[in-house]
Amino acid sequence: MNQLRKFFESEKKRIFEPDAFFSERVMARLTEGSAWEYGIWEIIPSSARPVLAMALALILCFVLAELWIPQMPQSGVVESFLEAEQSVAESFVYNDTGVPAREVVMQQMIAPEEQQ
Numbered sequence: 001m002n003q004l005r006k007f008f009e010s011e012k013k014r015i016f017e018p019d020a021f022f023s024e025r026v027m028a029r030l031t032e033g034s035a036w037e038y039g040i041w042e043i044i045p046s047s048a049r050p051v052l053a054m055a056l057a058l059i060l061c062f063v064l065a066e067l068w069i070p071q072m073p074q075s076g077v078v079e080s081f082l083e084a085e086q087s088v089a090e091s092f093v094y095n096d097t098g099v100p101a102r103e104v105v106m107q108q109m110i111a112p113e114e115q116q
Helices: 002-016 022-032 049-068 077-082 088-095 102-115
Strands: none
Touching: none
16 A cells, blocks of 8 residues: 555656756747747637638628619608609609698588588
C-alpha cells in the first residue's frame, strides 16, 4: 500500500507541478507567433464559412439591385391632382366636380319618405 501511495504522489508531482524549464518553454512558445496574426477566415469555423460567404454575397446583390433599379415614387393625392393626364374617374374624385352639396343630398334622401 505504501508503494502504491508513493507511486500516486510521484505521478501527482509530475503532472501538477511543472519542472524548472516550464516558464521558459511557455515564453518561447508565446514569442514564436502571436495569436492575433490570423485573418478573419482562420477564426471562423470551416462549417460557417460558406454560410457567411453566401450571406455577404446576397447583401451585396441586394444593395447593387437597389442602386441600379430606380424606384418609382408612389403617386399620392397631390401628385394625382397635379398630373396633366387624368382619367375621368380620377378627375371626378380629385376635382369634386358634379357632386351636389351635402344639403341637397340630404333633401333628396328625405323627400321620398315625406311623399309616402
